[in-house]
Amino acid sequence: MYIKTLSIALVLALIVVVLGAYTRLADAGLGCPDWPGCYGQLIVPDVADGTTIEGYDRPVEAAKGWKEMVHRYAASTLGLLIVVLFFFAAFRRSTRPQSAGLPGFLVLLVIFQGALGMWTVTELVHPGIVSMHLIGGFSTTCLLLWLLLNQQPPSRHHQHILKRHKLILITTFALLCLQIFLGGWTSTNYAALSCGEFFPTCLGEWWPGSMNFADAFFWGPLGIDYEFGVLDHDSRSAIQMLHRVGALVVTTAIVILIVSMKNYPRLKGGLMLVMLMLVLQITLGILNVVLSLPMVVAVLHNAVALGLLLSFVALMHKVFRKTIS
Numbered sequence: 425m426y427i428k429t430l431s432i433a434l435v436l437a438l439i440v441v442v443l444g445a446y447t448r449l450a451d452a453g454l455g456c457p458d459w460p461g462c463y464g465q466l467i468v469p470d471v472a473d474g475t476t477i478e479g480y481d482r483p484v485e486a487a488k489g490w491k492e493m494v495h496r497y498a499a500s501t502l503g504l505l506i507v508v509l510f511f512f513a514a515f516r517r518s519t520r521p522q523s524a525g526l527p528g529f530l531v532l533l534v535i536f537q538g539a540l541g542m543w544t545v546t547e548l549v550h551p552g553i554v555s556m557h558l559i560g561g562f563s564t565t566c567l568l569l570w571l572l573l574n575q576q577p578p579s580r581h582h583q584h585i586l587k588r589h590k591l592i593l594i595t596t597f598a599l600l601c602l603q604i605f606l607g608g609w610t611s612t613n614y615a616a617l618s619c620g621e622f623f624p625t626c627l628g629e630w631w632p633g634s635m636n637f638a639d640a641f642f643w644g645p646l647g648i649d650y651e652f653g654v655l656d657h658d659s660r661s662a663i664q665m666l667h668r669v670g671a672l673v674v675t676t677a678i679v680i681l682i683v684s685m686k687n688y689p690r691l692k693g694g695l696m697l698v699m700l701m702l703v704l705q706i707t708l709g710i711l712n713v714v715l716s717l718p719m720v721v722a723v724l725h726n727a728v729a730l731g732l733l734l735s736f737v738a739l740m741h742k743v744f745r746k747t748i749s
Contacts, residue, residue, distance in 0.1 A: 426518040433505040437565040445726035455488030482540040551612040586648040603670040615654035618660035694739040701732040
């Protein structure tokens with residue numbers, strides 16, 4: 425039951441992340457202006473669009489409201505499953521020994537995620553809060569995968585991996601995490617199209633001189649409406665270019681990683697998966713720009729970013745998990 429519950433939770437976590445991306449990209453983050461309900465109800469009110477409900481300034485938009493509520497229902501179900509996993513681990517109901525430490529941390533992380541979901545609404549999609557909510561969703565999914573991999577039998581094939589190669593792996597993973605944050609920051613500040621439909625240039629220039637890096641990471645005050653962004657165009661174009669430079673750095677790091685670790689037979693499958701995800705992610709990123717952020721491509725860009733991160737988690741699990749001698 426522990427493995428089955430873990431598997432269901434992992435699949436649901438993937439769905440929650442995709443639903444969160446779709447909700448954000450569809451500008452439905454404030455489809456319900458309160459939390460955890462929607463206009464004081466457990467479901468979206470059955471009224472005509474544009475209706476103003478007493479006590480709420482934002483008129484009802486049912487389509488946006490349902491996007492937000494479906495995301496909340498899925499996230500709440502995931503939270504319950506993670507609590508169940510904690511009790512399984514605490515009472516030693518897992519197939520292979522699993523301490524309650526990591527499942528316990530996951531419970532705390534999900535509680536914090538719930539708080540971030542609430543603050544996303546009450547603080548009117550503040551970019552910093554929304555970005556942290558995104559990172560929390562990715563982290564939850566990665567930890568679930570790690571727990572599931574812990575239930576696999578340890579490998580009997582031992583091959584010593586050099587410390588420098590482990591360092592390259594950890595460094596590349598850290599760079600990828602930073603790049604994912606930059607992607608979230610780009611999205612939450614509505615900077616995805618700040619360079620127009622130009623690639624690899626930005627508004628026809630390789631490096632626009634008007635970019636404002638000083639305000640690129642502006643952490644605005646709470647209590648104002650951040651829907652559709654508050655930064656000027658020069659700040660948004662700076663964010664977009666930082667994300668592109670980050671993509672170049674991460675791509676270079678992954679190529680170095682694959683070349684460095686190509687002689688480890690048991691890692692070849694994981695390295696090929698990383699490369700496949702990287703190529704797909706770069707392609708989707710370019711399509712986002714040249715096609716002006718089509719919804720399907722934008723959501724897939726988020727999903728494949730998570731897939732790339734998960735492929736790294738699986739690779740790191742292989743590298744750092746003890747083998748049976």
